[in-house]
Amino acid sequence: MRYMATYDLMESMRNTNQWLGATAKAIAAYPAMAMTPNPFVQWMGAWGEVTERTFERMIAKPDWGIRTFTCEDGRDHLVRVDTVMEKPFGDLIHFHVVGRPEQPRKILLVAPMSGHYATLLRSTVKSLLVNCEVYVTDWHNARDIPVSCGKFDVEDYTLYLTDFMREMGPDTHVIAVCQPAPLALAATAHLAEEDPDAQPRTLTLIGGPIDPDATPTDVTDFGRRVTMGQLEETLIQRVGFKYKGVGRMVYPGLLQLASFMSMNADRHSRAFRDQILRAARGEASDHDPHNRFYDEYLAVMDMTSEFYLSTVDRIFKRREIAKNAFTVAGKPVDIGKITNVAVKTVEGAKDDISAPGQCVAALDLLTGLPPEKKASHVEPDAGHYGIFAGKSWRNNIRPLVLDFIDANSGPASRATERVA
Structure with a gap:
């Protein structure tokens, strides 16, 4: 193919x-x-x-659709999406509420690169925009990136995150949703060794496969059953002549969408x-x-073939993060080196993609972090989507995450008031 x-x-x-x-x-x-x-x-x-x-x-890439925001002064303020850092495979963007004083909490929301655009987190952004400065990793569609820009795999993703964290500074609070959770953990550990002063204050991991074998699901079983050769032969294609990325090897978005739809074909047909x-x-x-x-x-968006294949191979099959054996640019990344970044995990009791147990496994890897800087939460009756964008997020998880952020913020950045 x-x-x-x-x-x-x-x-x-x-x-x-x-x-x-x-x-x-x-x-x-x-x-x-x-x-x-x-x-x-x-x-x-x-x-x-x-x-x-x-x-x-x-x-078509969906629009963020966040144009105005009503602030405490009762007025509608324009929301401007600024590009803070521009890179070939993804940008760091900031939702700037024009005319509103800068908020104490500075949050980096790490969007998944798993077939959908970062706009999948639209409702998450809107809920945090109430009293936070929100930054998001806005990943690009691989079909639009020329081959001359080179490769992009899990190590490159990790290095992108470290660059974004450096750009935002040490008062940052990182929230990684789903797929990027293990790589956000690796990026923080990489900074702990290479540039300790650039580490974020907190890291919140939501529904991510830190240890896929902790609680197997259909997703992890698929990764075990299929060989890398089968994946490469049946799923990877070259971008056609219509797009700038002509010739680039990708896992096509349309093929991903067919997989998504087939998982719940009856519900979608109805x-x-x-x-x-x-x-x-x-x-x-x-x-x-x-x-x-x-x-x-x-x-849906295309993923580079090397990112998709290295994710399956290194995160799911070889479990390099779970075994604390991940490397970046040939250097081992020791998660135990994280000693002063507070880490919280959030899971949904009914999550059938990253089941409970997969994400909380991160806390066992943090051997150098004091117990008081570790926290975990399992949301009853919440599925995968609900833990970051649904009612469970709005009513229960978001207030808990903001409490965790406030409890681990420095005096200068501690929020004086929280709107739940």
Whole structure:
């Protein structure tokens, strides 16, 4: 499958389905069709509307959609997304609330690179923006990065995080969500040896696979069953001629999306069937629950092949983080060297991706950290998404994380007031 033609064929299939949806929608909207009192016409228009939107958003990066924010003064302040550090494979961005005094808490939200854009954390950003300065790692789509920019694997990801932490300074509080949790831990340990003064004050790891074998799931079982050769042969493709990254080896977003959808095929099929019926009855809208969810869920990005393969090999198969055997640029990274960064883990009791036990394993690796600087929390009845963006995050986890941050902040950066 490692051919440009395969990549272009997938894009052609997506484009064809989008065109079919647009055509059906246009035919149903043609004035002469109103002369035919047949409910099939309405159904065809509804099918076209849902189909066109579904396949169109697969290649579009969603907008953050955070334009204004109401502050304590009762006024709406503009929110400006500033690029603090620009790098080939990802940027460090800052959500600057114009006209608001700088907030005491400075948070680096490390977004996952697992198929979706950083905008997946939109609701997390909005909840933290209330009383924090929020910075986010905004990863780029691999198909848009020229081959001349070189490779990008788990070690490069780790070094990017260390650069971002250095840029933000020692008063930073890092929150890593899901996939980047083990690499954020490694980046902090790397700084502990190379540049101790640049370490963050706290590190919060949310639902990440620190030790995938601690509590096996379907995801970890898949990593065990499939060989690296099989993954490379069946999943890796070359970017086609349409994009700047032509020739780059990637794990395509469309292929990832097919995997995501197949895991809950019945639920997704039912959701789209119901949306077509709602559209036929005139009950659908641009911002209804279905479109709000799938606008984000269907927007996928390509990952570099070396990042995807090294993640499976080194994090899941060889468990280098879990065994404290990870290396960066040929140098061993000793997690036990972290001695003054407070670390908290958060897990969901019903998380079927990073099950309870996988993330809290980080605390056992922190042999040089005093017990009072370690904390953990398991949220009852919360799944994977809920621990960073759902009701469980808003009502329970976010206040606990902010309390942890405040308890481990220096006098100059301790928040005097918290809005829960």
